[in-house]
Each structure stands twice: as C-alpha cells, then as structure tokens.
Amino acid sequence: NAAIVILGAGQGGFQAAASLREAGHAGPITLIGDEPGLPYQRPPLSKAYMKGDAGIEQIELRAAAFYADHAITLVEGRAVAIEREARRVRMEDGSVHSYAHLILATGARNRPLPVPGRELSGVYYLRTRADADVLKARLPAARHVVVIGAGFIGLEFAAVARALGHEVLVLEAAARPLARAVSTQMSAFFADEHRAMGVDLRCGAGVVGLVGEGGHVTGVSATDGTIHPADFVLVGIGVAPNVELAAEAGLEVSNGIVVDAHLATLDPAISALGDAVAYPSVHAGMMARLESVQNAVDQARSIAARLTGKVGPAGEPLPYTAVPWFWSDQADLKLQIVGIAGPTDLAVLRGDPASRRFSVFRFHERRLTAIESVNRPADHMLGRRLLAGTPRLTPEEAGDESFDLKSLLA
Ligand code: FAD
DSSP states (O other): OOOOOEEEEEHHHHHHHHHHHHHOOOOOOOEESSSSOOOOGGGGTHHHHHHSSSSSHHSSSSSSHHHTTTEEEEEEEEEEEETTTTTTEEEEEOEEEEESEEEEEEEEEEOOOOTTTTSSBTEEOOOHHHHHHHHHHGGOOSSEEEEEOHHHHHHHHHHHHHHHTTOOOEEEESTTTTTTTHHHHHHHHHEEEHHHHHHHHEEEEOEEEEEETEEEEEEEETTTTTTEEOEEEEEEOOOEEEHHHHHHTTTBBSSSEEEEEEBBOOTTTEEGGGGGEEEETTTEEEEEOOOOOHHHHHHHHHHHHHHTOOTTTOOOBHHHOOOOOOEEEEETTEEEEOOOOOOOOOOEEEEEEEGGGGEEEETTTTEEEEEEEEEEEEHHHHHHHHHHHHOOOOHHHHHOSSOOOGGGOO
C-alpha cells in the first residue's frame, strides 16, 4: 500500500495509474503533469482533432470522474527535482510529493529547428493540445503552408492541411519521406500518394534558414538557394526525450533514461517508461527508445504488474517483451507497423501498392523482423502474433499471395 508517484501525465503516466488500480494497488497514487486539463491522447492532434472531426472530450483518456472514482490524485504543475535520498519529488512551487516508488513518464519534446530565423512568429510545432489549438486557430488564414520534415507528424499534418484546402509544401532533408521508420518501397508509396493528393513534397531539400518581415516568417531558405514563400511553417523534425530530471538525480541517461529488462532504473525505487526511456529490446536486439502509444501503454502495464507482485511460473519477475507496433493515418491510408526492422533488412512486397492495400515484410538473415501494412489490418494483426514467438515465415512465402499466412499460427 505504498505511495506511488507518477511523473508525467501523458499516455504512459495515465496508463500506469489506471493499470496499478486495475492490478489491485491499494495505496495512494499521485499523477503529476505540467499540461493543463485532463490527460489526453496525442495521436488525434495531427489527425481528427486537427481536422476538426474530434473535440476535447473525444481525445481525453478518461473523464474527470475516473480519477475521483479510482482515487488517483491529479497534480497540475512542473516537477523540478527528484530527491532520491529523501524519496520525494520537488515541484516548481516548492511543494513535495513523497514516494515509495516513482515512475518516470516524462515523454519527449520537439527538437527545435537549428537554423537562423527560428524565433519568427508563424513557426509552429506540434506536441501538445495547446500546440494543436494554436495551429488550428492560425491555419485558416495561412496562404503558404510549409512543413519542414516528412516524418509521421509532418505528413499527417500535410494530409489534413491539404484536405482543408491548403496548398502545402513539404521539405525533407533526407532522400525519402519516413526514412527512419519504413522501407524504401513504403516511402515511395507515401511520396506518390502525397503528390497525388496535391502536396508538393520535395526530398533532399534541407532547410538552412527562415526569413521574415516585421517578426513574422515570410519564407523558408533551402540548401539549393531557393526561398520558398511561407507564412505558416510547421516544424516536425523529431523529438528529444525529457531526461534532465533523471540525469540531475544521478540516473543513467543515454538517448533516454536507461532502464533494465524490467523497466527499472539503477535506483530500485524508480521505474521509467515511454518516449523518455531507452530499454533493452528483445525485438531490436539492442537498446531502443520507441515513440508510440503501444510502447508507453505496454510498458506502463508491465511496471504496474511488477509493482503489484505479478511473477512468472517460477516466481521470477517478468521482463518487458511486448511486440512493438505503431500506426499512422494519412488521408484514407492506414499505415500499421509491427516489429522493428533494421535499415538494411530485406523488403518483400505482398500485394499490389496500386491497389492501396499491401504489406512490406522485412527480414534480417531470413528472419522476419517487421511488417509494414497499408489498409491491410489482417497482415498487421497476424504479424503481432507471429512476432510474439519465433516466426517460421520465409521471404518466399511472404511474397507469395497464394501462401496462407494463417497456416503459420496452427
Ligand atoms: P507523453 O505522452 O509525451 O507524456 C509526457 C508528459 O509528461 C507530458 O504531458 C509532459 O508535459 C509531462 N512532463 C514532462 N516533464 C515534466 C515535469 N518535469 N513535470 C511535470 N510534467 C512533466 N503514436 C502512435 O503510436 N501512433 C500515432 O498515430 C501517433 N501519433 C502522434 C501524433 C502526435 C501529434 C504526437 C505528438 C505523437 C504521436 N504519437 C503516436 C506518439 C505518442 O503520442 C507518444 O509515443 C506517447 O504519447 C508517449 O507517451 P509518454 O507517456 O511516454 O509521453
């Protein structure tokens, strides 16, 4: 019945609180977050919420009554220190929250664009509901929308802005969109689709500066010397994990708060999860820091299970081994990814991209590592089951549509 403090009231922090109660934790639970309002989901911010198809109630993880009913104390404010000796979290206003166990769920923040002109008005980022509200308010008056970065957030936003009738230019420094996340085949498909919907997508187009007049952005300078007109710029060039409090408290940090296979830090009284965390992934075969709802939610569940005493058949603590998966919605395309592929993993096509329903199966030394699917949820769901074990699928079978994938589950 020990007091548990959760630092960060986003996707993973919320889930940790909910799962602790579900698993029978009877002691106090305090959920600390620095964003105003109730914990909410981020994915709709660049999709239905941005488009106006979902309101605040639809994106909140639970209504206010849930927290009262489950005796979860929500604290709005910013934590400024973790005092490990005294086992307490110090807040900006000087107040403290004592813990028997602390769960760090501090997430990540946007990487600022590292070029001159970044301070101009009209340059936006998208991480929080507050960011989304600013974008939604300013977008209708925008004449030249430029998105910097063709990652998931940039492309999702571009699809919405286009659907709302805006001319959209996307500048990507890499040779292809979504380069860090998917195969070249999948990148090519998304590049074609965005161009078909009227997005002006330019790859190999680095940004060297922003220009402005009267303090407001008027253009984006690219590496080739072009200045693209812009009065609304969305920067989506990735995130940095929020690790500073952990590092200042002496916890190990290396591209994330370092945790072990049980998601514990080197301090047994502190666990960590979600976007902020680097963990030993059995699926990646190395330390990984993932940015997905699944990762935050499943890690929260795993920590809740451990803290409430759940063990394996021999009484051993259970390591975190969940299969990673992710989705992205762009216009009418649903991309789903399961597993983790290395950049050089073989890519085998199943189905015809022209039908807009296909998958790319990834293999490392003939071992299935990931499946990228577009509008083919059955392949994705099957992949989650296959990758939870030792998949026997060969590249030849994956590429042969007459081969019944379900036979592998028998
Ligand atoms: P977060 O949800 O970021 O929560 C961390 C919280 O901690 C934040 O509220 C932060 O302000 C707070 N915090 C940090 N430091 C302090 C402090 N010192 N004191 C108090 N509070 C603090 N994932 C998918 O799988 N599919 C998608 O389609 C998808 N779409 C996305 C779209 C957008 C626009 C964004 C931004 C993300 C999207 N994601 C998507 C990623 C997903 O939302 C994140 O991976 C997930 O939210 C991570 O959860 P988390 O709990 O680790 O961090």
